[in-house]
Amino acid sequence: MATTTNTLLLESTDLFDDSLSISNTSTCYKAGTTIGLDQTTGLTRTYVTATTQFDPFPVVKGTTNANENGKVYIANLSEDETEFITVGIGDLVIGKLYAGDFMWMPWSPKAQHVNDIEITPSVATGMNIEFMSIHNFANIYPNSADS
Amino acid sequence: MATTTATISLSSPDLLTDSLAFSTASTLTKAGNATGLTLTGGLARKKLASGHAQYTLFDGDAYANGAHKIYLKNTSTTAAEYFTIEINSEQMGKLYAGDWAFFPWEANADTNDIKIDPSADDMVLEYMIFIDE
Numbered sequence: 677m678a679t680t681t682n683t684l685l686l687e688s689t690d691l692f693d694d695s696l697s698i699s700n701t702s703t704c705y706k707a708g709t710t711i712g713l714d715q716t717t718g719l720t721r722t723y724v725t726a727t728t729q730f731d732p733f734p735v736v737k738g739t740t741n742a743n744e745n746g747k748v749y750i751a752n753l754s755e756d757e758t759e760f761i762t763v764g765i766g767d768l769v770i771g772k773l774y775a776g777d778f779m780w781m782p783w784s785p786k787a788q789h790v791n792d793i794e795i796t797p798s799v800a801t802g803m804n805i806e807f808m809s810i811h812n813f814a815n816i817y818p819n820s821a822d823s
Numbered sequence: 824m825a826t827t828t829a830t831i832s833l834s835s836p837d838l839l840t841d842s843l844a845f846s847t848a849s850t851l852t853k854a855g856n857a858t859g860l861t862l863t864g865g866l867a868r869k870k871l872a873s874g875h876a877q878y879t880l881f882d883g884d885a886y887a888n889g890a891h892k893i894y895l896k897n898t899s900t901t902a903a904e905y906f907t908i909e910i911n912s913e914q915m916g917k918l919y920a921g922d923w924a925f926f927p928w929e930a931n932a933d934t935n936d937i938k939i940d941p942s943a944d945d946m947v948l949e950y951m952i953f954i955d956e
Binding site for chain 1: 825826827828829830831832833834835836837838839843845847849850852854855856857860861863866890891894896902903905908910911912913914915916917918919921922923924925926927928929931935951
């Protein structure tokens, strides 16, 4: 069992009349337990030079582990405020991460090509993207073919 | 213009052989520029008392297409209790007790709703939207 903690700070001094400060820390657990997630794709940084959609975490589901659960981190490292990546799930758009934006969300892949995470860069001139999944799924492959 | 920052820190001493620790910060801005988001729905709580049926938390029809940000937290302390998060009719994942999520939302179609489905009665979700208008 591993102990992986994730903390979010949301802060603003001028969004309201009073200041805003939200802080949350949680631990990445297997579903319905207090046993830590024990697999990761690793923190990946990739330089993309095409606007072609790709799957950062290809799913090849076959067997299923007990108490499957997953977390996904994605960040757009671009410094050009007009550049974004469109993040989708199962070919449906979640939203766009503009330069410097990140996201952290739960993920429950069902089967190959069903609710894969999809990333589509807005430009082909080169963008750095970071992504990572922490999970206990049976079959998440970093290099499998996908469509 | 407001300046709102979001920071994520991730750490583990034993997920890998070596320790893992990184932190990323971003400023919440409107789509394609450096202007800070100035509107928010406020930090809110929703208790789904009975029946634990699916509930539309954010209706895609009610927001313009933009660089909205969504914050969610399952306030339960019972490990087995979760909210299933659905976006645009696709299951995103399950938010278990104490878990939080922070992600962009484009609201690019009337059908691009964010829906929650609690696994038990009387669960409370904390949520906030930062609106790009």
